[in-house]
Amino acid sequence: MNVRRYRARDMRDAMRQVREHQGSDAVILSSRRGDDGLLEVVASLDAAPEAGSSSFAQGLGESIPVDPQLAAMRREICDLRTLLMQQQALSESDQWAARHPLASQCIGRLMRSGFSEKLARSLTGGVQEDSSEEMAWSRLRSRLSASIATTSPTVLDQGGMLALVGSTGVGKTTTLNRLALRQIRRMGPDSVTLVTLDRQRIGAYKQLQAFGQMAGIPVMLLESERDLTALTNRATEGKLVLIDTQGQAARDAAERRLFAQVRNEVDLETWLVVAATHQSAVLRQVLQSFQVCDPAALVLTKVDEAEQLGETLSVLLEQRTGLVFYSDGQRLDEDFHKADTMYLTRLALQEPAYSVPPPQDRDAMLINSVSVGRVPATSQTQTLRDGMVLESIVPFRKALHAAY
Structure with missing residues (x-):
């Protein structure tokens, strides 16, 4: 073991001397300020000749005894060296935190x-x-x-074609029904047409059909995107065509390029539906992959199921597509809200959040303009508010069918 003592003006000068004489592998054992003001530093380095001699001896098949105290000292020096390296790595952050x-x-x-x-x-x-x-x-x-970017699209007020895209199971069909209910209350049942392109998922069309029968609005199952061109007359001023699409994995979205064939023929707006339960890496991939659909807005679902909403908001802050709605439950009406970034921020920070007020259009009771079967408007409003529960695949409860 090579132990040497150095005298220097400061620690930087001492470190320079140690590196020059013993190399970068040397370990500082102690340091103190002398009476003359100079810094005394003791550094140690395992002697290379000893290691070489040991290797040579081992090559000859000889076994050289090692002093236990020397071996223990070497282990202790290695531990001190590791500790010093860790402290040096943490020192900058610790110093910043102290300041x-x-x-x-x-x-x-x-x-x-x-x-x-x-x-x-x-x-x-x-x-x-x-x-x-x-x-x-x-x-x-x-x-x-x-x-957090937000947006206020005009398609709901001016009318047109609006398609919801996203991964499987994020709640596109549920969101479509929520948007339809909102539009019915504002503009009446004649202002909404439901369309689905999802011919794969079991119950997807039946779920929309059940809602359409209850609300008295048409529901159409199309063979392909090309069929949308025949529905342009239904997307006139103030009238909305809501389009449900088949869920697809993010890695397939870029290859499929949904609506690419009809973009030049149909004035179509797309919204991307994402779930707050996605991990950050998955959510980033979804946002990137579905850019081929040119989404004009985001709808955030399953906020109530997110373990750490801050992880989701961190990803949303990295992109520019604005948030328009979010949902935090399965209730069709009460759990669907316009984007409120302050509420979401408080929720992510686990702070007491103010209660989400109902949208202004709910207070106007525009549901009176909806006529479904023979049920009076007031009875219908109560049923829609208190009884309507829509799951991602499960149809309406039988009791609701009986009421209509």
């Missing part, structure tokens, strides 16, 4: 809520250490909420 305790606390809380470290550090870049914790979180919350 910015409030920002460091905010970063930790964001990461525990599922937000990525990169996003957390970006959001806390403007935190002022002299402000209170409540003030810092208020500004951070507002900044996070304002960073």
Whole structure:
């Protein structure tokens, strides 16, 4: 073992001397400031000749005894070296945390809520250490909420063709029915036509057909995208054609290029439906793969089932497509909301969130314009609000069929 003592002005000068004389593998055993103001450093390095001699002896088949104390000292030096390397790696982050305790606390809380470290550090870049914790979180919350892209498409008001695309099981059919119910209440049953291109999933068409019979609106099962050209007369001003599509894996979306054949013939808008339960890597792949469908907006489903909503919001912050609606339950009406980024932010941060108010169009009771069978409008409103439960595949309950 090669142990040497060095005297230097500071630690940087001492490290330079150690590297010059003993190499980068040397380990500093101790350091102290002398009476003369100079820094005394003791460094150690396993002697190369010993290792060479040992190897040579082993090559001759000889066994050279090793001093147990020397072996224990070597192991201890290796452990100290590993510890020093770990401390050196952590020293920069620890020093930053010591200088910015409030920002460091905010970063930790964001990461525990599922937000990525990169996003957390970006959001806390403007935190002022002299402000209170409540003030810092208020500004951070507002900044996070304002960073989530939202949009307000005009297709629901002006009419046209709207198709929902997305992976299998994210809730496209349920979302389609929710949009139809919203449009019926605002514009009447004559303003909506339901169309499905999903001929693979069992019960997909029956689910739409059941809703169409209850609401008194037409439901069509098309053979291919080409058949959409014959429905342009139904997408006139104020009238909406809602199109359900077959779910597909993200890796297949880019190859299939849905609606590519009719884009030049039909004025069609697409919305991408994504689930908050997706892992961040999967959600990124979905968002990237379905860009071939040119989505104008996002619908976020299954918010109530997400373990860490912050993970989902981190991915949404990375892209520009705006959020238009989100759902947080299976109830057809009460669990479907317009995009509220502050509510979602509070929910992701596990903070007490204000209750989501019902949309303004619900207060107007526009359901009176809907006529389904012989049920009075007031009775119909109560039934739709209290009894309608729509699952992703399961049809309406039999009791509802009997009521109509």
